Amino acid sequence: MTETAQALVVEDDEKIRRVLRNLLEDDGFSVLESAGASAAMEIVKTTTLALVTLDIQLNGESGLDILRDIRKISRVPVIMVTGKDDVIDRVVGLEIGADDYITKPFHIREVLARVHAVLRRKRHEDRAEPPGVLSYLVDGLTVTPDRMEVIARDGRPCDVTTADLALFKIFLERPKRALSRDQLMDLIGGTEWSPLDRTVDNQVARLRKKIERNPSDPKLIKTVRGIGYMLAQDVVRRGSYGDHAKSA
Secondary structure, three states, X not given: OXXXXXXXXXXXXXXXXXXXXXXXXXXXXXXXXXXXXXXXXXXXXXXXXXXXXXXXXXXXXXXXHXXXXXXXXXOOOEEEEEEOOOHHHHHHHHHOOOOEEEEEOOOHHHHHHHHHHHHHHHHHHHHHOOOOOOEEEEOOEEEEHHXXXXXXXXXXXXXXOHHHHHHHHHHHXXXXXXXXXXXXXXXXXXXXXXXXXXHHHHHHHHHHHHHOOOOOOOOOEEEEOOOEEEEXXXXXXXXXXXXXXXXX
C-alpha cells in the first residue's frame, strides 16, 4: 500500500470510526472520515480514493442509499460494515455494488484480510482489462463491462446491477466450465459463507431472470447437479484492436 493512497471511513459511531481509521493508517492509508451521507459524498466527488468502508446503519441514514449514490459516480472499492443479523442488507449491498462486507464485532486481522483481498481483485481487474472497449457476445447478448452494459436480443439495454455484471463476467470468462458455489463466492467477493448461505443461488436466480430467454428453463447458465453452475454457451470476446473476435 502506498503512503498516498486515501481511504474514507463512513461511520457514525466515533469509537468504531477511530478503530478503523487507526487500523487503515497503520496499513499505510491516509484516512478521511465522515459520520453521514452529505460529507461522505462530497469527499467521494472531490477526492481520489482507493477504498471506502461504509457502515450500513448510520444514524438516521441508510448506508445502502449512500452506496447507490457512490456507484452512480465511482467504482472505488467499497466494504460494507454490517451487524451480525443483517443478512438481507448484505445481499442487497452486494447486489448494488459493494465489494465485500465485514460484520460487527470484527477482528483486526479480518478487516485487513478483506481490505487486501478487495484491493488485489481491483488491481487484477485493472491489469486484465485492455485499453479501449472489451465486449462479450453470447446467445444474442452483448456484454460490455466497461460501460456497465448488457444489450438484450432485441437491442434494448437490460436493467442489470453492478453485482449482476460482476457475476455474469465471471461466467463469461470461464465458459463451459463448471464452477462450484465456493469458487463463485470467492470470485464474487471473497466472503466467508456456510452451506446454508443462499447468496450465490439468489444472485444466479436474479441474473437468469434478466438474461435467459426462459428463466424457468435456463439454457445459458445451467445448474450442474452436485457442483454448482456453468455458462453452457459459446462466448465470443471482441477486443479493442480492430474487428477481430475469438471464442473464449
